[in-house]
Amino acid sequence: MAYALLEYQLVSDYLDRRGELREEHLGLAQAAAERGEIVLVGALSDPADRALLVFSSADAEAARTTAEQFAKADPYVANGLVTSWAVRPWNVVIGG
16 A cells, blocks of 8 residues: 655634635545545644645555645635645555
């Protein structure tokens, strides 16, 4: 199994602005989880300045591509709640 980590840098008022987009964002993530593409999703707190999404696939290229496609379709990205995002391979040593 191969993993890719999608990291979002969030705007400073992310918690105040996410409300109207949250349902659509979580729906996108839930659909990806049901397809087996997403393993974990969550935002960091104190401060709430980043979010991490872990994607998995049979090979690294597929995991990376799926993560990139997710970011491009995410309403948080499209509506400016995410200031930048990056996809990186994640080499899991224990777990998974």
